[in-house]
Amino acid sequence: GEDVEQSLFLSVREGDSSVINCTYTDSSSTYLYWYKQEPGAGLQLLTYIFSNMDMKQDQRLTVLLNKKDKHLSLRIADTQTGDSAIYFCAESLEGNTPLVFGKGTRLSVIA
Amino acid sequence: KAGVTQTPRYLIKTRGQQVTLSCSPISGHRSVSWYQQTPGQGLQFLFEYFSETQRNKGNFPGRFSGRQFSNSRSEMNVSTLELGDSALYLCASSAGLGNYEQYFGPGTRLTVT
Secondary structure, rough: OOOEOOOOOEEEEEOOOOEEEEOOOOOOOOEEEEEEOOOOEEEEEEEEEEEEOOOEEEEEEEEEEEOOEEEEEEEEOOOOOHHHHEEEEEOOOOOOOOOEEOOOOOEEEEE | OOOOEEEOEEEOOOOOOOOOEEEOOOOOOOOEEEEEEOOOOOOEEEEEEEEEEEEEEEOOOOOEEEEEEEOOOOOEEEEEOOOOEEEEEEEEOOOOOOOOOOOEEOOOOEEEE
């Protein structure tokens, strides 16, 4: 079955890099996503990666996928106070099935 | 291009009542999915509609239902509300089947007293 796990909290200093980790159990997952949720808001799609890729970079965001260990990470370079939010990892089979979310990692950025 | 809109943003209902939430997807998007977010259970999938047909359904009781109109707008209905139905209800739209980019609305915060 599908299950996605994330650590609940991460605290970093402004200007440092943040690394948010996620593990998933379904080896059939073909799409893996990172969403950001700010207080009182919906989910913002940050980036996604196909399971046939190892890495994807998009400006300050770098996604790394280790298929063997079923491990996904999101690195935010030069973390800013505006990056403080909850980050959700999600998986989907074949891209047109429901998203299965982790519980979210609350990132706190200290000025 | 306007994003996903959901109405109302906030709602307070009493146990036993029913409620209808509305979602308008991004223009041109034909798929709408609904998710429930609670502190305890996190984000859970409710159902997905494409071209007015329910394609997928999550593990929720029959009190939760939905529909999609010909203009792709979607509504979800919860009957006989329970305290545990208090949650943020999120709607997501995507262009269509097999499209992996789902965009979420701001949600409707439902409080059941």
